[in-house]
Amino acid sequence: MTIRLERDAHGQLALIDRDGQRHPGVLPVRAFPLSAPGEGVALMSTDGHELAWFDRLDELEAASRALLEDELARREFMPQVRAISGVSSFSTPCEWDVLTDRGATRFTLRSEDDIRRLVGGRLLVTDSHGIHYEVVDMKKLDRPSRRILDRFL
């Protein structure tokens, strides 16, 4: 028997393992959400133990995989910044008005140290509530946005 996933009436994901045993309330977690989101996904039990590990998602059969991806999409929140419309000040803390792939929003940047450089020109901006905003490629932003961002780097 292969591993299967189900969603119950309370909206929780349940894992049915190889022995047919059912584990309700599992949570999918990516091992490298930033550097290699496509590889390594674990299913964790509610008390924080690893129940299953997939090197790649295609190890799962289609229906379960769809459920898993759906659950990941619900849990993962990292808006991608498309443009920066303005900042309240060039010294921190300051408020940023940004346009993201999930709509326009405003957040507070507490300090310049909350902008983390990842490889390949990617940036990760953490706001005062711990939400991460991703800048996929700084060079691809429009000029005004780039100029604003550059002041903080």
Place this chain on the structure above:
Amino acid sequence: MTRATPAVPLPDDLPLPWRDALAGRLAPDEAVQAWLQTDLDATLHFSASLLVLTDRRLLAADAPSATDWQSWPLAAGQRFDHVDHAGVGTLALHDAHHRLATWRYTLALNTEALRLADQHTRLIERIADPHAVHEDEDGLCPRCKAPLPPDDDECPLCERATVKPPETWALLRLWRFARPYRGRLLAGFLLTLASTAANLVPPYLTIPLMDKVLIPHQTGTRITFDAVWPYMAGLLAAALFAWALGWARTYILARVSERIGADLRTTTFDHLMGQSLEYFGGKRTGDLMARIGAETDRINVFLSLHLLDFATDVLMLFMTAVVLFSINPWLALVTLLPLPVIAWMIHTVRDRLRTGFEKVDRIWGEVTNVLADTIPGIRVVKAFAQEKRESERFAAANRRNLETNDRVNRVWSLFGPTVTLLTEVGLLFVWGFGIWQVGNDHITVGVLTAFIAYISRFYLRLDSMSRIVSVTQKAAAGAKRIFDILDHASSVPEPARPVHLEQVSGRIELRSVGFRYGNRAVLRGVDLDIAPGEFIGLVGHSGSGKSTLVNLINRFYDVSSGSIRIDGTDIRALPVAEYRRHIGLVLQEPFLFFGTIADNIAYGRPDATRDEIIAAARAAHAHEFILRLPHGYDSMVGERGQTLSGGERQRISIARALLIDPRILILDEATSAVDTATEKEIQRALDNLVQGRTTLAIAHRLSTLRKADRLVVLDRGQIVEVGQHDDLMAREGHYYRLYMAQQRQAEADAAEGVLA
């Protein structure tokens, strides 16, 4: 159409469009209990929707204009589930069988969401048991549950959460540091002025020297000593005068400069010391060091030297212009030709220079970061033979530093010479125009030479003024980074209206304490009452939040929700340092400062006598090993105490905590770094010391907590069991499993020992 206005008024802070939409939907006597305007939709896109809890149902809509409001009557068995992950909170409404709906929001709204869920739980409980009584929440802040000041609805603790964007114009704000020295700065300014004025005398003397002595000589009149000496003496006097003034000025300003720098550094450092651990958690040591070290230096030089230079330059420019105009207005006008061009240039490069210098400063911070990272970690670097890689990292940081500097220098190096070129061209014009005027007998040769002499001074000023542009922008960049530190209000702020506790009995109450590091919830709903003098053992798996709980009690961080009270007073209402004096702390990783052993033991009470120090060391079982050191209590411990073993450091830190004779003793793995025999010794010492003090001890070796009055078991940020050892063993729960696992381990170790 007239809408029925509900008899019970809507909450004041409900946004307007929602008010209108909601007003028409409520029954006349339906009262809104709580509401939440979420900021995310189901697909996690930013958009607002509303969730309202009334005394009889839940109402929800995706937009104020929506016609399809959803409604769920309150019913037994209904509940809200709350989870948060990666900065997104989810409230899910369930009944006994299904999930009915979910709402998502960013953590900015977390307290509101939790309040709504709490309120909902209370209403549902009342359905089951209409007479259920609830803890009176009057007089508590609805957000953070801290007690509100009497006759005041605003919570002094929550108010500070709003960010205040710092003022711009960092340079002007520096005045605060120059102010105490304004007398001396004024003296310096006047001296500068006078010495520059003295410098203006010689060219003026050249006019008569030319026109009355030299030129008549060429036309046949002999030069007499009498005609010459007054001018020569005047020149000498002017030079001497300028020298004396210059000396006085430099001396005064150098002194002021050092003092301003020292003030700036100490103020910044003082402010830094007042910051919470949260602040330091997010900062790089090297960067802070660079700011306090190099940048304050640059600023003070700017304040005391360049700023004055600039002021005198402006004045001198003005004065020279007056002199020039008085000699010959037409020539003077020609002289001023390059000015507008230079002004325009300054305007264009100013911003580029400042942002450039800001970058240079930041990258310089990165260079020092590498140092601050690598040097303390040198053992690891060497153990893994990664010296090359660290060198590479340092070289890379340096390369980046070079690149950024190169970029600024390009702008700046072009700027200076361009100004010089412009002034040269200006000079050319003056020569041309002047010769033409001399040719037409409008002016004498002497006037022209004096003019040229003045003009070169004038242009020199202009030149140095334009050079100041770069220094100014450098200082502005530095000032901004200093004010970044100075403007950062501590996240563990001093109370606005402090309460002073003379005596502390040591009663600690935790009320639904929640805490998160960033977006990660580490503690949830922790309730605990600790009686004065009680010995509490905190146990739980690694990472369950024991140290975090202790950090909160120590007020290294402030709770995210709930409150901690000592003797009935919220700890946020007590002055931080005063409160911490009541607490003796022994940390998981003991840290010693560079200095002697005696200094380190007396760290919390520098006025302790030698006898007291020795008594504390004896109690901590450190006395004997200290005596075995070559210099006894006067031995140096090295940086971070690295010349001592882990266990020795640990015992010194115990002695340090004991010396302040605290009402509350916190031991975080105080005996983890010592062997079993020493542990037993320390344990015996501690047994005496905990008498009469409220003690919180964390230990992995559960056997060390056998004497505890109560054991508190934490699991993933929640208290799961509380009780005495025997009770908890009988309950066969979390504690039992922890204990048995250790027992088995001990037996296995013992068995191995027998075999070996």
